[in-house]
Amino acid sequence: MSKNPSVELKLPILKNMELIATQTAEVVSKHMALSEEKAGEISMAIIEACINAFEHSNSKEEIFIHFIISEDNLTVKVIDQGVGFDATQVAIPDIDNKLNTTERKRGWGIMLIKELMDYVHFTSDSSGTTLTMVKNKEK
C-alpha cells in the first residue's frame, strides 16, 4: 500500500450527487478512527464544496474528489474544470445583514467550509478550481 492511500471519485453534475461523496467521507473517517464530530464536519464541508462546484463553476460534466489519507490528517480535494473564481472576492455572510433586507439569503458555502475544516486553500484560474481542505486527526 502506498504511504498515503487515496480514494478518488468522479461525480456527475446531477442533483444530490454530493451525498455519494459524504458516504465515502464516512467510510474514510471511520477507517481513520476520526470522531463522529469530525466526520460530520468533513461531510458538511464536502457538501458545500460540491454544491459550489456544481452551481458556480459552470463545469459541464463532472467534478472530481480526492481523499488523501495520512497518519495525521485527511486531505480532501474538490476539483472542477469550470471557469474559476477569486475566493478573496467572496463576501463573508452575516445573518443580521440578510434578514429583512433584499440581500440574498444564500452564499454561506465558503464560510462554512472554513469554519468546519482546519485548513482551506483555493487554487483557481480560467481552467478550473481546486479546493484543498484538511481535517487534522488531533487539534
Next chain:
Amino acid sequence: MSKILNVEEANGLVIISTQGYLNKDLGEEIQKVCNEFVDKGTTSFLFNLSQSNIVNSIGASIIIEVIESLQEVDGDLAFCELAPIIEKTFNIMGLTKYCKTFSSQKEALEALS
C-alpha cells in the same frame, strides 16, 4: 428520501417533523407549509429534525427566509432534536441567534406551549 414526515398543531404551535437531507427541495416544502399556516393566522413553529441528519446551506438559507417571514408577522420558530452537525451549521450561520433549540420535542413543548 427527503420529506416532511408529519405536521401537527398543538396549543397554537405547528410542529413540522422531517426526514432525510434538508436540501433545497425539503426546505421549500417546509416553507410552503409554513406559509400556508401563516396565511391562516398561525405563526409559531417548531421544526423537529430528529430524522434529518444532514443539511446543506441552501436548505438552511430557505429556513432563514422562513425566519424572515415569521418576523414580519411577529411569529417565531424553534428547533428540536438537531443532529450535532446541523446544530453546528445553524450556529455558524447564525440561525440559532433567532431560534431557540431544544434537545427533545417534549422539552420544546413544555417551554413553548
